[in-house]
Amino acid sequence: MKIDGIPYRSVWVEPGDGWSIRIFDQTRLPWALDILRLTDAVQVAQAIRSMQVRGAPLIGAVAAYGVALALRQDASTENLERVVTELGATRPTAINLRWALARMRAALHNLPPGERVAAAYAEAAAICDDDAETCRRIGENGLPLIKAAARAGKCVNILTHCNAGWIATVDWGTALAPIYMAHDAGLPVHVWVDETRPRNQGAALTAWELGSHGVPHTVIADNAGGHLMQHGQVDLVIVGTDRVTRNGDVANKIGTYLKALAARDNGVPFWVALPHSTLDMSVADGVAEIPIEERDGAEVTDLTGRTADGRIETIRVAAAGSPAANPAFDVTPARLVTGLITERGRCDASEAGLRALYPEKG
Numbered sequence: 141m142k143i144d145g146i147p148y149r150s151v152w153v154e155p156g157d158g159w160s161i162r163i164f165d166q167t168r169l170p171w172a173l174d175i176l177r178l179t180d181a182v183q184v185a186q187a188i189r190s191m192q193v194r195g196a197p198l199i200g201a202v203a204a205y206g207v208a209l210a211l212r213q214d215a216s217t218e219n220l221e222r223v224v225t226e227l228g229a230t231r232p233t234a235i236n237l238r239w240a241l242a243r244m245r246a247a248l249h250n251l252p253p254g255e256r257v258a259a260a261y262a263e264a265a266a267i268c269d270d271d272a273e274t275c276r277r278i279g280e281n282g283l284p285l286i287k288a289a290a291r292a293g294k295c296v297n298i299l300t301h302c303n304a305g306w307i308a309t310v311d312w313g314t315a316l317a318p319i320y321m322a323h324d325a326g327l328p329v330h331v332w333v334d335e336t337r338p339r340n341q342g343a344a345l346t347a348w349e350l351g352s353h354g355v356p357h358t359v360i361a362d363n364a365g366g367h368l369m370q371h372g373q374v375d376l377v378i379v380g381t382d383r384v385t386r387n388g389d390v391a392n393k394i395g396t397y398l399k400a401l402a403a404r405d406n407g408v409p410f411w412v413a414l415p416h417s418t419l420d421m422s423v424a425d426g427v428a429e430i431p432i433e434e435r436d437g438a439e440v441t442d443l444t445g446r447t448a449d450g451r452i453e454t455i456r457v458a459a460a461g462s463p464a465a466n467p468a469f470d471v472t473p474a475r476l477v478t479g480l481i482t483e484r485g486r487c488d489a490s491e492a493g494l495r496a497l498y499p500e501k502g
């Protein structure tokens with residue numbers, strides 16, 4: 141996508157040296173556009189853990205380049221296994237991380253060490269190209285839902301949670317891809333942007349993305365969505381996801397489940413956008429089986445923002461001494477999901493629906 145008219149992806153190889161990796165520091169957005177240069181797998185792991193780079197498809201893509209960086213230093217099988225394990229342990233919920241690392245391992249394991257570095261960069265680049273094209277197709281397959289909701293030129297009000305935009309993927313995004321395409325096609329769309337406590341991916345990242353692209357939007361408190369649905373101000377909900385099970389259960393940012401409940405209670409369609417790399421056909425019961433990342437309670441008790449004089453500061457908003465719990469994801473049961481938007485089309489949130497689109501997935 142473009143920033144000030146300049147096209148960017150959210151991860152790329154530094155053209156100046158041909159091997160280091162560039163990412164945006166997403167903990168500094170929207171107040172600063174800091175581009176980081178990663179030169180080894182330790183830096184990649186830290187960037188993922190600290191959420192300088194985040195978003196299910198993107199952490200998989202960046203981890204893939206982390207494998208290439210590690211092999212530049214030591215292309216042995218032991219080091220390949222080590223870096224796959226270490227990067228795979230950085231965040232537990234998004235299956236894309238494990239999918240990308242498994243794909244890298246499969247592409248490299250049987251090669252002679254001397255061929256592994258070039259092959260690693262090629263496979264990581266292929267993962268990035270696949271993600272960008274996959275997300276573009278998700279946009280195409282989600283667009284008809286917005287067109288169908290546009291009645292006689294009435295603005296379509298879409299609610300989204302967290303950030304599933306181009307900065308959460310290599311390009312285009314998942315939940316936001318259909319919105320970008322609808323906007324670019326001249327359809328009147330408006331987005332209710334859940335702020336998405338505690339890290340405010342919505343208020344900070346989704347609002348920044350949509351504003352940069354000129355898409356009308358309004359930031360709202362996470363708890364406002366149900367009220368807006370009750371008053372007919374939400375035509376549909378589109379969210380991203382970090383893992384979808386074979387029966388259609390959806391892991392996504394904490395708070396998604398509550399939006400799905402409100403949507404069901406108010407008859408609002410609740411759609412989930414995902415690329416193939418987010419599918420986990422090995423899991424049936426998402427609530428019971430998907431590991432939910434527990435992050436530092438300081439993300440709940442503290443808040444980061446920009447002061448009036450432009451400094452980026454973190455302040456405590458909770459009572460001194462009060463502990464905080466911080467589950468970073470929840471699981472929305474398939475029964476609350478209207479349907480899934482994928483690069484291969486739309487389907488029911490069910491095993492039958494997914495197997496019809498992905499017959500090759502075991």
Ligand SMILES: CSC[C@H]1O[C@H](OP(=O)(O)O)[C@H](O)[C@@H]1O
Binds near residue numbers: 197304309379393468
């Ligand atoms: C394109 S799906 C992105 C997905 O990842 C986000 O989680 P995080 O910001 O913690 O990486 C959120 O769950 C989004 O829906």
